[in-house]
Amino acid sequence: KQEVTQIPAALSVPEGENLVLNCSFTDSAIYNLQWFRQDPGKGLTSLLLIQSSQREQTSGRLNASLDKSSGRSTLYIAASQPGDSATYLCAVLSVSGGGADGLTFGKGTHLIIQP
Amino acid sequence: GAGVSQSPRYKVAKRGQDVALRCDPISGHVSLFWYQQALGQGPEFLTYFQNEAQLDKSGLPSDRFFAERPEGSVSTLKIQRTQQEDSAVYLCASSLRQSREKLFFGSGTQLSVL
Numbered sequence: 439k440q441e442v443t444q445i446p447a448a449l450s451v452p453e454g455e456n457l458v459l460n461c462s463f464t465d466s467a468i469y470n471l472q473w474f475r476q477d478p479g480k481g482l483t484s485l486l487l488i489q490s491s492q493r494e495q496t497s498g499r500l501n502a503s504l505d506k507s508s509g510r511s512t513l514y515i516a517a518s519q520p521g522d523s524a525t526y527l528c529a530v531l532s533v534s535g536g537g538a539d540g541l542t543f544g545k546g547t548h549l550i551i552q553p
Numbered sequence: 554g555a556g557v558s559q560s561p562r563y564k565v566a567k568r569g570q571d572v573a574l575r576c577d578p579i580s581g582h583v584s585l586f587w588y589q590q591a592l593g594q595g596p597e598f599l600t601y602f603q604n605e606a607q608l609d610k611s612g613l614p615s616d617r618f619f620a621e622r623p624e625g626s627v628s629t630l631k632i633q634r635t636q637q638e639d640s641a642v643y644l645c646a647s648s649l650r651q652s653r654e655k656l657f658f659g660s661g662t663q664l665s666v667l
Contacts (some may be wrong), residue, residue, distance in 0.1 A: 442595070502574055540598025
């Protein structure tokens with residue numbers, strides 16, 4: 439069964455810093471990996487989707503990398519801003535196993551950017 | 554509408570009551586998903602529809618949970634004889650074609666079972 443782990447569980451940094459969030463998964467047979475943002479009381483917003491054949495995706499100040507063979511992904515946030523404060527969730531779509539059409543999520547990293 | 558819409562936003566139920574949660578996906582989106590998110594946890598997959606066909610219901614925790622999408626657009630998640638452990642946020646998501654594409658989530662229904 440696929441398991442997704444996110445480290446750290448929480449992070450608080452001053453505004454302007456660059457930061458890295460980590461995600462690992464146990465089964466490398468995946469179709470894709472997605473990073474989401476969740477604000478309190480809100481649903482999830484998709485930030486980046488990396489197909490299994492890709493190594494990275496970029497959107498603005500965000501860059502996500504994927505190393506499928508080692509079961510790792512990182513989300514890099516450049517020049518952090520207070521508006522980046524949220525919970526960031528990593529999720530993978532596995533090739534095999536039950537619930538093959540559903541994403542397996544990590545528990546998230548709760549990020550606070552101090553003004 | 555512009556996004557995925559879920560109703561009600563909040564639902565309080567007494568233990569043993571039946572509840573129905575509604576999801577309006579983005580117009581034209583073929584795929585629809587339901588997820589359950591407990592406090593402090595990531596969402597967990599419940600079920601997946603492609604048009605009106607329920608292709609995967611492996612994540613439904615018990616036979617008290619039932620989902621339908623009869624006309625391939627609006628979906629309803631029904632929970633019978635609710636229990637306290639059913640308390641969670643229920644999230645609906647849709648994608649344009651298939652399950653491997655970018656998902657668009659609604660704001661969820663927060664269910665509290667007393």
